[in-house]
Amino acid sequence: MIRAMIGAQKALSIGTVLLIPASLYMVFVYAPNEATMGVVQRIFYYHVATAWNGYLFIGLVALMSLIYLIRREDTWNRAARSAAELGVLFITLTLIAGSLWARPVWNVWWTWDPRLVTTLILWFFYVAYLLIQAGAGESQRQKRFAAVFGIVGVIDIPLVHYSVVLWRSIHPNVVRPGNPGMPPEMLITMIVSVIAFTVLGLYLWSRRLEVESLSQRVEALKAKVLPL
Numbered sequence: 001m002i003r004a005m006i007g008a009q010k011a012l013s014i015g016t017v018l019l020i021p022a023s024l025y026m027v028f029v030y031a032p033n034e035a036t037m038g039v040v041q042r043i044f045y046y047h048v049a050t051a052w053n054g055y056l057f058i059g060l061v062a063l064m065s066l067i068y069l070i071r072r073e074d075t076w077n078r079a080a081r082s083a084a085e086l087g088v089l090f091i092t093l094t095l096i097a098g099s100l101w102a103r104p105v106w107n108v109w110w111t112w113d114p115r116l117v118t119t120l121i122l123w124f125f126y127v128a129y130l131l132i133q134a135g136a137g138e139s140q141r142q143k144r145f146a147a148v149f150g151i152v153g154v155i156d157i158p159l160v161h162y163s164v165v166l167w168r169s170i171h172p173n174v175v176r177p178g179n180p181g182m183p184p185e186m187l188i189t190m191i192v193s194v195i196a197f198t199v200l201g202l203y204l205w206s207r208r209l210e211v212e213s214l215s216q217r218v219e220a221l222k223a224k225v226l227p228l
Helices: 002-007 009-030 039-071 074-106 114-136 140-153 156-166 184-225
Strands: none
Touching: 009 039, 009 184, 039 074, 039 114, 039 140, 039 156, 039 184, 074 114, 074 140, 074 184, 114 140, 114 156
């Protein structure tokens, strides 16, 4: 899988170059203004796109960590760590975009809404995961602990997603099964933005995996040369 991601790097780079400008055009030109919130609602398209990618890369942390625990190959641990870096990045962007959207709509930068709180918990959890990984060094025991930690944290994603249903929330639940709750132009723009950011995220991950692969080669060469 990791080799496939690195091999798909060119296709992902082309997709990124094509889809990101298309997304920008659709967000700022094609999509109509929302009747109540006006121009500020356009943050929504990137808020959703970054949130989805946060889910995706945290899910990949759990998957790569599970494979690492089964196979005990450090390549999978590196892949999990790289995915966590991107997961934390996208969740950070989600929180920032949400705050920028909340200020003119709710008149506050932050409120202790269930979805915001569960998202913040997810962010803290995977920042902690990265700190554990940073301190692991060559300790296989600590890497296994980080892997278990990375798998457990994914439980928060359903809580984030369904928090607006499970608890009293002022956060809008725009996309509902069978009822998108928005005009077709807005829905299409949202889908294109999500796809564009997903391709961008996978491209960044492929580059990060390439760096990790090169790092492994350097370590292998050092192991051969240093005994001499």
